[in-house]
Each structure stands twice: as C-alpha cells, then as structure tokens.
Amino acid sequence: MPISFPCSLQIGELKISRIIPAFTGVRGFASVWVVLFHLSQSFKGLFGLHESAPFVVTGFLGVDLFFILSGAVLYHVHSSDFVQYSVKAHLQFLRLRLARVYPLHLFCLLAFAFIILILPGFIHTYRQGGFSSFNFLSTLLMINNWGFSTSSMWNVPSWSLSAEWLGYLAFPFIVLAIDKQVRDGWEMPLAFSLLAFLVLATIMLGAKDMGQAGKFGILRMGCEFTAGCIFCKAAKKSLAPGTATTMVGLIITICCAYSLDLHWGAVFGLGLLVYSLCKEGPVAQAIFGNPLALWLGNISFSLYLSHWPLIQIYQWIVPRSPVDEAFLASVLIAGIIAVAALLYRFVEVPSRRYLRMKIQGR
Numbered sequence: 001m002p003i004s005f006p007c008s009l010q011i012g013e014l015k016i017s018r019i020i021p022a023f024t025g026v027r028g029f030a031s032v033w034v035v036l037f038h039l040s041q042s043f044k045g046l047f048g049l050h051e052s053a054p055f056v057v058t059g060f061l062g063v064d065l066f067f068i069l070s071g072a073v074l075y076h077v078h079s080s081d082f083v084q085y086s087v088k089a090h091l092q093f094l095r096l097r098l099a100r101v102y103p104l105h106l107f108c109l110l111a112f113a114f115i116i117l118i119l120p121g122f123i124h125t126y127r128q129g130g131f132s133s134f135n136f137l138s139t140l141l142m143i144n145n146w147g148f149s150t151s152s153m154w155n156v157p158s159w160s161l162s163a164e165w166l167g168y169l170a171f172p173f174i175v176l177a178i179d180k181q182v183r184d185g186w187e188m189p190l191a192f193s194l195l196a197f198l199v200l201a202t203i204m205l206g207a208k209d210m211g212q213a214g215k216f217g218i219l220r221m222g223c224e225f226t227a228g229c230i231f232c233k234a235a236k237k238s239l240a241p242g243t244a245t246t247m248v249g250l251i252i253t254i255c256c257a258y259s260l261d262l263h264w265g266a267v268f269g270l271g272l273l274v275y276s277l278c279k280e281g282p283v284a285q286a287i288f289g290n291p292l293a294l295w296l297g298n299i300s301f302s303l304y305l306s307h308w309p310l311i312q313i314y315q316w317i318v319p320r321s322p323v324d325e326a327f328l329a330s331v332l333i334a335g336i337i338a339v340a341a342l343l344y345r346f347v348e349v350p351s352r353r354y355l356r357m358k359i360q361g362r
Contacts, residue, residue, distance in 0.1 A: 022277045023073055025288030026065065028296025031303045033062035034157070035336065042311055046329050058263040060211030061270065063160050067221050068274045070164060071228025072235075074171060076278065079179070079233075082172040090172050095359045097168045101301070102142075103351035104343065105161055108305045109139060112155050115309060122316050145217040156308050163221035174226055178233055187234035188275075191227040195271050198223035199264050209260055210267065227271055235278030242279030246287075249273030302348050303340035310336050 037059020040049040049056060081089050116122055116131060123131055131154065138144040139154045145162035167174075182190060202216055210220065235242075252269030256262045277284050287293065296303075314332045318325055 020076070020277065020280055021294060022280065022284045022288035023069065023076075024297035025290065025293030026069060026273070026277060026297070027300040028293050028298075029288070030062040030065040030069070031300035032296060033059045033065075034304060035059075035307045037062070038308060038311055039333070042315055043329055046326055052260075054258050057260050058209075058257045058266065060209070061257055061263060061266050064210060064220065064224055064267055065270045065274070066160065067164070067167075067224035068228040068231070068271055069277075070167070071174075071225040071230075072232040072274050072278055073228075074168075075175065075178075075229040075232040076236075078171070079175050079229075082175045083179075085172055085176060092359070093171065094168060096356065097165075099352055099355035099359060101161060101164075103355070104302060104305055104348045105142065105158060106140070107343070107347050108309065109136075109155055109158065112309045115313060119313070119316055122312075147218070155305065157304055159217055160221070161305075163217045164225070166218065167221055167225040170222075174229055178226075178229055182230065182233070184237060187230050187237070191230040191234065191271060191275075192268060194223045194227040194230070195267050199267060203264070209263060224267075224271075228274055231271060231275040232278050235275055238279070242276040242281030243283050245272060245276035245279070246281050246283045249276055250287075299337075299340045299344040302343035303336065306339050306343055307336045310339060 033055075036049065036056050040051050040053060040056045040059070043049040044051075051057060078093060081093060113136070135144065135154060138146075139158055139162070142158070142162045142165040144154075145159040146166065198220060199210075201219060202210060202212075205216065207216060249269050249272035253266050253273060254269075256265035256269060277288065288297075310332060314328060318328060321328065
C-alpha cells in the first residue's frame, strides 16, 4: 500500500515527500519472488519452476528486501516521532503497527488451523510438521522466531513477521542511536558494514545460504532492518540523484541473485536499491511505480501470508486427484493471486481502517 501521508518533510535543504510509490511497488516484486521460490519446491519443473532455476533458487532474498525496505519505510515515516524517547509515542507506534499487520496474520493462522482440522491426513503430508499447541501460541503472539520454537511451524512465512515485531519493539531506540550517534557522512559505510557483518556471521555460523531463517532470523532482521533505517537517513541528507544508484543496485542484485553461489552479494545490491528508492528517481518510478507494480505492492502482504497454506493444500490434493498436475498447478497460481486480492480487499484494508480509526480516536 502506498504510504499515503499528504504532507512533506523538510530536511536541511531537501523537501522529501512522505509518499513514495516505489516503496509500494518494490514490495510487490519481493513478495512474488518469495512465492516463486516456494512454488518451485512443489512444482518440481512444472512451468520451468524448479529449485535450481536461476533467480528462483534465490527467491528467499525477497525477505531480505522486505527487511531492508521495512527499516527504510519506518524511518522515513516515523523517525520524527522519536526525536526524544516517549513511552506514549512508542505505544502509539506499536498500536499502529499491530493495526497494520496483526488482523491478516490472525486470519491466515486461524484459516490454516481450520484447514488442518478438515483435511484428513493433512498433517502427515505437511513437510514442516510441528503442529503443537505451543507452536500455535508462539505464532499467535508473533514470537515464533525469538528462539522459543522452530520458526518453520504452522504458517511458515509468519517467521519474518515475528522477527519484524521484535524490530518494531526496538525501533525507537534504533532511531535515537542513529540520529544521535551516527555522524553525517558515515551513514553509507555503516549500513554496508552491517550487511557485511550479517553475511560473514551467517557464513561463519555454518549457513549454506541467507535463507536459513529458522536459525538466523533475528540476526538477519536486526542487521537489515537497522541498515534500512540508516540508508533512509543517508538518502535524506544527499542531494545526488538516485537514477544511477538505482541502476547499479539493480545490476548488482540481478548478477548476484542469478545463482546460489553468488547470492551473498545480492544483499548489498538490495541495500543500494532501497537507498535509491528513498530518492524517487525516474528509473525507480518507471520500474516500481507503474500501475502493475503498485497493484502487486498493494496485495503483497496478503500474497505473502496466504500463499503458503494454499501451496500445502495443493500438495495434499495432487496425490489424491486424477486431474492433470499441470492443470492443478495453474489453478493454484490463479488461486494464490485471487485469494491475495480478496484478502486485501475484504480483510486487510477494512481491519486496518477500523483499528486505525479506533487508535487515532483514542
């Protein structure tokens, strides 16, 4: 959803709008990237989607893009709320974030629980397992990636929402640290140092790729979310146009995300890309601000949270159905898009509007 605040921020000599459509459009691409990654694990070559296909094999990087982008967006919109720490402002910020993410998270979790109850043998075909009441409760409370349980339980994509919730709790302190401790001109080196630390730490801890979220989700979120905040601060203070930066970020990302061997470098390309989006260059607008990108961005959160249960239903149906598997796969793809659009229209938007009205009224 576009960040629809009708005002602007005055930062030094720069006037920065709080409405950046490209922020919305890039979320759509990130969400589709993750969906393709998960589909490849089920399709096994159908429509050319297999686990080693170029770009598909690194689809988990869509989550890294989410984390960096989330830090940049929240700093862009809410950093002015925390010039000084205030419990009241922090609680208001958390209420607004809950209004944004929790209703859809709860709906998808309960819908998945209903699917488990009505489909016979579903538990045995679900490769993640772990349908315990404790795992359900930790997912319900969005703490399932805080080390209390394995993150890949119930609705798997919720692990990143759990990690981000921790980021929301720490957000005011991150803002204060950046604004008070990071000297002008040191923002970009510090942001890239955080990403380099993440890559090196992940490799040294024995991960084969950045996608091992269960073990390193908090580390991944913490470094990338904070780097996103710093990138946004750097963009606000820079007078340089963002067009060349957008192209360089895209080139680095595309080249490094082509295969699993090179994917570590894509994290730096994604950081540079998010930095450039803060500056609203024409290339970023053309690629991520067009109507299709904006539509995908609008439904991206619904797409991200709902696609996993639908893929699991597909896996349950395939061995039990005489229908051609390619036809079922086509129905699944259409269903994923349709369900995301419906959830956005009838669950995500109405619940967010209602809760924001209550919060702002209070």
